Amino acid sequence: MIRIVNSYVQTIPNVRFAGIQYGDEDRVNGGFGEQWGEWFQSNRFEALEALINEEFKSSYEDAEAYIGMMRYKDGEPFQYWIGMFLPENAQIPSGYNFIDIPEAKIGACWLHGPEHELYCNEEKCADKLKQDGLELMQDEEGAWWFFERYVCPRFTEKDEEGQVILDICHYVK
Template sequence: MYEIVKTYKQAIPAMRFIGNRYGNKDRVNGGFGAKWEEWFAAERFNKLESLVTDEFMNIYEDFNTNVGLMRWKEGEEFEYWIGMFLPEGTVVPEGYEYIDFSDSNLGVCWLHGTEPEIYGKEEQCAEKLSEEGFEIVTDEKGAWWFFERYGCPRFTKPDESGKVILDICHFVK
C-alpha cells in the first residue's frame, strides 16, 4: 500500500527540460518502463548529468533527479518524456529534444510505497493537492504538465521495509 506522506509548494527557476518524447505507441504492457530500461542501458542520463552547472545546483535543489515528464490535453495524444531539468538555455545535445519552462511553482507530493504500486498516481496526487488548497494550472494551450521525479536518495535507497519515495509534481499557481 502506498501513502502520500508529504505535500508542499516548491518555487522553481526557469529551466530547460532535455530528453526524448514518447507517445502511446511506445508503451509496452501499458507503460514506459521499457523506455527507461533503454535509457539506462545506453547511459543517456550521463550526457545530461554532465550539463548540470554549479549555479544550477544552487538554485534548484532537485537538480540530480531523473524525470518522467507528462503532457495531457483532451483530444491530443498523451506525451511522456524521459530526461532531466537543466539550466535555462542549455545547449541540447544531438539526439535529444527539449522544452523550456518559465519560473513557476510546483505542488509536490511524496508517495511512499513499493514499486510498482507507486506508479500511475498522478490523479490521486492532483486531488490531494487540490484538497490542500493548491490550484493546478494548465499551459497557455490548455495542456496539463506534470511529472515523476526520482530523487536521490529518496527514490534510490529503499527504507527498511523496501519502500521508496517518488515525487509527483504538478504545476500550480
C-alpha cells in the same frame, strides 16, 4: 499500500527540459519502464548530467533528479518524456529534444510504497494538492503538465519495509 507522506509547494527557476518524447504507442505492458531501462543501458543521462553546473544544482532542491514529464490534453496524443531539467541556456546534445519552461510553482507530493504500486497515481496527488488549497495550472493551450521526479536516495534506496518514495509534481498557480 501507497500513501502520500509529504506535500509542499516549490518554485523552480527558468529551466530547459531536455529529453526524448514517447507516446501511448511506445508503452510496454502499460508503462514506459522499458524506455527507462534503455536510457540506463545506453547511458543517455550522462550527456545531460554533464550540463548541470554548481549554480544550477543550488538553484532549487532536487535539481539533479531524473524526470518523467507528462503532457495531457483531451483530444490530443498523450506525451511522456524522459529527461532532466537543465540550466535555461544549456546547449542540448544531438538526439535530444527540449522544452523551455519559465519559472513556475509546483505542488510536490511524495508517494511512499512498493515501487511497482507508485506509478499512475498523478490523479491521487492532484487531489491531495487541491485538498491543500492549491489550484492546478494548465498551459496556454489548455494542456496539463505534470511529472515524476526520481530523487536519489529517496527513490533508489529502499527503507526497512522495502519501500521507496517517488515524487509526483503538478504545476500550480
